[in-house]
Amino acid sequence: MSTPQNVLIIGGGLAGAKTAEALRESGFEGSVMLIAGEDHLPYERPPLSKEYLAGKAEFDKALVHPAQWYEENNVTLRQGARATSIDAAGHKVTVDAGGATETLDYDKLVLATGSTVRKLPLPGADANNVHYLRTVEDSDAIRSTFGEGKKLAIIGGGWIGLEVASAARGAGTDVTVLEGGKLPLLKILGEKVAQVFADLHIANGVDLRTEVKITEIVTEDGQAVGVRLEDGDAVPADAVVIGIGVTPVVDLAETAGLDIDNGVLVDATLRTSDPDIYAVGDIANHDHPVLGHRIRVEHWATALNQPAAAVKSLLGQATEFTNLPYFFTDQFDLGCEYVGHATGSQEQVVIRGDLNTREFVAFWIDENSTILAAMNVNVWDVLDDIKPLIAEGKKIDPKKLEDPTIPFSQV
Template sequence: MATDSTGTDGAGRQRPIVIVGASLGGAKAAQALREAGYTGGIVLIGEEHERPYERPPLSKGYLLGKSSREKIYVHPPQWYAEHDVTLRLGTRVVSIDPAAHTVTLADNGQVEYAKLLLTTGSVPRRLPLPDTELGDFGGVHYLRRVEDSERIRKEFRPGARIVVIGAGWIGLETAAAARAAGAEVTVLEAAELPLLRVLGREVAQVFADLHRDHGVDLRFGVGVAGLTGEDGRVTGVRLADGTTVPADAVVVGVGIAPDTALAEAAGLEVENGIKTDEHLRTSDPDIHAAGDVANAFHPLLGRHIRVEHWANAVNQPQTAARAMLGEDAVFDRVPYFFSDQYDLGLEYVGWVEPGGYDRVVFRGDPATREFIAFWLAEGKVLAGMNVNIWDVTDPIRSLIRSGRVVDPARLANPDVPLGDI
């Protein structure tokens, strides 16, 4: 069992472990600390008024109206008191003083810490346009918090004209939910295909075909110049070519940015997120980071990576918790994410930089939307995505971790078990 190695304040009182970010990652870190045997104080601070919840349902089941609000929460309300976790919601941390081991709150209160974990997550990127081109219109939405999902869902009704800006995961999942509600959907994307940077041309085409088959008006290679409105409500999206796409509501999904403001002001090393080692320790030995905000060194890949997906928010806090308690814990899990759109479900395991592969091998026919795609470089599997095929993530993960050169013909042959390649 891990022992308490935290410090004390000037009066000899034990300082708690403080977690800034009452998110999925923050809640999982508190849970991991207790499961590791830590008996000291835990203070979990969050700016939102909701207790920690999971974000994937906000663009999936909850947005579709298929799951209840209660199912999005990480723990039931009583869990925090039962596990002696001080949960401070609606509380904004405005600064960190690493030398004094304190965080300062918006009300000028201070909380001392022995160890600090930052799970501040990300914020949606705004449309990169002057305010004069955006207007102050109702019906323009960004999706990050539960109330965002609820506002967007109210816009989805039969015949409503919904324009989605951005054909990434959030944009496509939102488009699918809107179509399921009977809305007319247009997706605007600057690239030539959806998810092009993530999946490459070979696989991105699958998602273009999927959404067109479900009646989505996909427009690629377009630039957004501004929004139009009337009586305080958005009426359209003006494109760079001067045309306007009519809209009853607009959902902007142009990516997210790591919320590093506190870390930067505190003097921590920041580069595409808060930079950490494999123990999720920042440039300050008493401060760790986990989840969307962490740009962590990955021993298997031999480089720093920042992953904006649910699995990191679930798994990284376990490593951070053990590391804060003095264990030699290392985070080396292969990245994983999933998505559901219409009747297509997928799981993706691995990590590929844009253009960082030299070949895609398909096991099955992509046209059937029941296949596995493998991204290879120099004969080694970097990543694999199973579409409407299940229970294969473990062997795909093993192929990636092995780092061995594979035979593409055997990889493509569904009669050869993945475990035998």
Template sequence: MSTQPTFVIVGGGLAGAKLAEALRDKDFAGTVILLSQEEHLPYDRPPLSKEHLAGKKSLDGFTVLTRQWYRDHHIDLRLGTEVTAIDRSAKTVSLPDGSTISYDKLALATGSRSRRPPIPGSDADGVHYLRTVDESDALVDVLARGGRLAIVGAGWIGLEIAANAREKGVDVTIVEAAELPLLAALGSEMGAVFADLHREHGVDFRFGAKVEAITVSDGTATGLRLGDGTTIDADAVLVAVGAAPNIEIADAAGLATDSGVLVDASLTTSDPDIVAVGDIAEQDHPVLHHRIRVEHWANALNQPAVAAATMLSKSATYEKLPYFYTDQYDLGMEYVGHATDYAQVVVRGDTAKREFVAFWLGANNTVKAGMNVNIWDVTDAVKALVASGRPVDPELLANPEVGLDSVYA
């Protein structure tokens, strides 16, 4: 009988695949079992609303690792396999058929799912969400047919799909409860930049609006009815109102949870034999000095190396700052940091030309986050400002003639 330990990874997205890879890279010789609810090999998700939707990249182009890699590295990959429960005392996970798998260490990489608000008519044909490659394929077909698309939600997914749709000549109407797009993520100053961008490309925004129902005829969505009684005719409807972390099995197992699964700097949960990575991990961040959970590709890519070290009882902390990016029409953007609570936004450059860097400052003039728009090779400098925790001079920060390493107060 083998005395090698068994490490089980629950979740077959980017984080799960990278964790399996990291364990082998760190010379773990034991059994690795990767359980994925989807039937596809683990893949990246950003292309679903970007290159794949635009027809520029096929699934093979954003599959994380080949099937042969899993064979060569002796990873027991089980696709189409859902985990229904965790028994922490027995150190097992349960499958729908009643069988169990024992583990010595467990990693949770269960990701998130599309939020599905209880809108009447949301079960009709022609109502779309975006979280999987199959859902992206369905939207590719929608955009290829042209016509009219109604989008509920002006977040990142809604805006990226709107941009792809407009570039294919599809009429787009976006309904958003807030007064601007991306208000929670970027605030009003930068939300206005994205509103102007999409209006210039023909998107019809309905801000401050509530969706009363998805209108339906013969079982197929025909548009939206708003709270004020107005209707929006459409050939398809996309509901893009955010994501919900898949933490139910962690919560039922008695792990500490809040908006996600609580983890420390090493990504260890309240159970020392269980780590959590990716969308579900709500980390006590050692650089930001507060808990944070972000649903961004960079965490799924980078956290697994730290989690693998932790599972192998090696000292490791996850210190990378939150990072995400978007491409919409002629606007390319990178965002570093985290700024839900800030005192002011300082802009260096020209927002009208969409060539600028924006900085979110705290009450003490420390840089909490930065976003470069169509200006490149500054990301590392922005990261340094955020990580330093040092106050800056807002006037120097706004001056493009002053280097970003010379803006401290």
């Protein structure tokens, strides 16, 4: 395979910026252009629901690289530009930049188009003070609703909803979380661990309402003033945040004729059905060589780490991406890390530590007594010992696993 001279990257988030970085760190001397839809420099999104939202960090801390990095590394950054179609046969991309259309050539193309928020089709959901969280502007708008005496209703008890609730309560806001399931995070964590997060929020003053059905967002003069439930109850609110998940942005990949199914299908090396196009980050439905099945992961670590493998592959050194899925969250005084992949509801859960004090490691175990995933909660420096147990598919003894006196290497 000939070495490409021209690599085009579409997507101005963490995955796109890390792809450009990996190209230069690999010694690639050809043309690198990054098409970024936002006017900002590429930035990381976790701070938008964590320290930046809480007012504990400046936005500059979220930038992947300062402006001079792109200049010093000869990376052409096209901010405020939007790719509209891909001609895979002709190796061309059509771009709209401020209403002006142009066509760009590529030898290799990397798609890092990320996700978009799921919208809630409810009456009143288009009110001025109904917010979703995806961009820094969204985070700024949500933070402006915080404060003593203000009421915030959050629809959705997933990671984003709970992190927003934590930041809002930290600012003295009255917070109500409305969740359709029996517990927040139930489908992800299962009942035993999900209850820990429910108790955490209740203990910190969140009005957590579960198993609710919402019929409308109540508005007056174009402003949301509450959320109406199916039982007729109305939750008063000065603002509403909706956090019901995201969907991968694949419309551009569709124009290229790529294979798509819950994202863009990629092989173990992150190559799509077109040998000259790779996909990384939220959109990549990856044939994971360690897990043994396809998985699409919408978390920071995937966007951070996949680009290095994709770049090696597109430069001719086929490299499988083998990292286990990973994410982290910080809520009130709880910090945790999760590694691996489990459904949360169908596996045995083994706990090492104390759920009541919220200092424990939870393990999700399948019917073969192998660990599918683990979460360390307010317990640190254990992931390096746990990851091999998951990656190697080692059969373990659950009784030994829950015993904190037995090293992980001996379970």
